[in-house]
Amino acid sequence: MAKKTKSAATKKKASFFSEKSLGFLETYINNASPTGFESPGQQLWLDYIRPYVDEYMVDTYGTVVGVINPNAPYKVVVEAHADEISWFVHYITSDGFIYLRRNGGSDHMIAPSKRVNIHTPTGVVKGVFGWPAIHVRTPDKEESPSMRNLFLDVGAATKKEVEDMGIHVGCVATFDDEFMVLNDRFFVGRALDNRIGGFMIAEVARLLKERKDKLPFGIYFTNSVQEEIGLRGAEMIAHRINPNVAIVTDVCHDSSTPMMNKVRDGELAAGKGPVLSYGPAVQNNLLKHIIDVASKNKIEIQRQVASRSTGTDTDAFAYSNAGVASALISLPLRYMHTTVEMVDKKDVESVIELIYASLKAIKNGQDWRYIK
Numbered sequence: 358m359a360k361k362t363k364s365a366a367t368k369k370k371a372s373f374f375s376e377k378s379l380g381f382l383e384t385y386i387n388n389a390s391p392t393g394f395e396s397p398g399q400q401l402w403l404d405y406i407r408p409y410v411d412e413y414m415v416d417t418y419g420t421v422v423g424v425i426n427p428n429a430p431y432k433v434v435v436e437a438h439a440d441e442i443s444w445f446v447h448y449i450t451s452d453g454f455i456y457l458r459r460n461g462g463s464d465h466m467i468a469p470s471k472r473v474n475i476h477t478p479t480g481v482v483k484g485v486f487g488w489p490a491i492h493v494r495t496p497d498k499e500e501s502p503s504m505r506n507l508f509l510d511v512g513a514a515t516k517k518e519v520e521d522m523g524i525h526v527g528c529v530a531t532f533d534d535e536f537m538v539l540n541d542r543f544f545v546g547r548a549l550d551n552r553i554g555g556f557m558i559a560e561v562a563r564l565l566k567e568r569k570d571k572l573p574f575g576i577y578f579t580n581s582v583q584e585e586i587g588l589r590g591a592e593m594i595a596h597r598i599n600p601n602v603a604i605v606t607d608v609c610h611d612s613s614t615p616m617m618n619k620v621r622d623g624e625l626a627a628g629k630g631p632v633l634s635y636g637p638a639v640q641n642n643l644l645k646h647i648i649d650v651a652s653k654n655k656i657e658i659q660r661q662v663a664s665r666s667t668g669t670d671t672d673a674f675a676y677s678n679a680g681v682a683s684a685l686i687s688l689p690l691r692y693m694h695t696t697v698e699m700v701d702k703k704d705v706e707s708v709i710e711l712i713y714a715s716l717k718a719i720k721n722g723q724d725w726r727y728i729k
Contacts (some may be wrong), residue, residue: 373706378563381405382556386536389474391529392461395419402555402580402613409562410578412686419582420594423562426695429575430579431722434603434681435561435712436591436670438584440520441547442694444530446475446509449520453485453513457504460529461585464694465502469551471696472533473509477523481680482531482661501539542702544629549690549698552566554606555580557688560709573721576599585669591670595677602643602682602719603674604712608700609634609661609687622659625689626699632687633710636663640674640682642725647684650715656707659689682725701703 374382379675383402390398399421403413410423421439441463449455469488480716487510488502490515500506509530513519534555544553558578563574577598584607595603612619613626625632633647666672667685673684686707691699 372726378560383536385552385556386548389476389531389533389559390439390441390548390552391416392440393530394584395439401579402439402559406559406562406578408468409470409566416594416597418590418593420590422594423578426578427575428570429573431574432577432598432600433574433716433719434577434579434598434600435558436579436581436603436605437607438551438590439555439580440582440585440640442585444529446524446526446528449516451516452708453511453515453519454521457507457509458532462694465504465507467695468507469502473530474533475524475528475530477528479523479681480523481674482511482522484509514706532696539699543699544702544705545697545699547696549700550608550693553688553700557606557705557709561712564713570717572716576716578639581670588670588673591673592677597683599678604686604715605669605671605674605683606686606688606695606708606712607669608690611689611691615690625659625661627689627691627699628703630646630704631711632689633662634660634661634667634685634687636667637666638672639684640725641686642727643682646718647686647711647715650718651711654710654714656711
């Protein structure tokens, strides 16, 4: 009797991501990394990428760079940002309630009833965003959440009790939510914007190492701090590296979900591939290079337009030094700046492969100028 074998159609496709990779992703997303206080997350990222790079550097404000071939004169940056939106303790009332200020673009509309971690010098203190019950609100005069009325409750009755917990003005609070996988298709979690980018660029470094690729130029895998408050980390590290090329990855809005507006946001959807941006900061020859690589490798892409700036670290690199050929590869994301940001696993894989293939296709010393 002939031995039974599974047909190719019924064989389960091997996961693109290793068990170690997925374990790192979950740990990395679950760890808090608020703007200005990114160092614990940066340490996790550095520990993961170190086996895949030759050396690393850390700047004064916490940006971490893993470098392959550091002595090469021609330098290519592959960049993401490490920080997440959060809240600052701003004012503690005499009866123990806490009012806040934003640290980055924190969304006041989603805050009521959320659990938070308040990061103090002595450890994490739990708290909640309080909100009046539906029974006591006046239907025709309901207040919307705003920075004027949002507050934290840590179970204290006095200001002294709050301070005795180690909480003081300037402590940072982050939402208490955890990473999960939805329908075996979507990665879901807080701060996928943009630690999923840090994960993707680290995976590119892993692929280069595991596939034994030797490229003739230096590659600077850069996990920048302080993007959420104005691209500050990228501005600083761009001057230190002084690269020839920068490929930046970040997230963009999936406009296929309810309440989105395609006229305003363009037609972009999770599951349909990486998004390439057009705009003044994007160097067109580098963009064409990436488009050609995507076509050659049969990687489906989407396109979007940035009228003045991309709003990402692409701008910081493009306009640094004497001008750096820069391009943006974005990952479509649902529900940005909420605790349930969602990205399609297929898109994550495609972004990694597109960056990897784009690097391999760059010629050492390649001149990106429009007129030569």
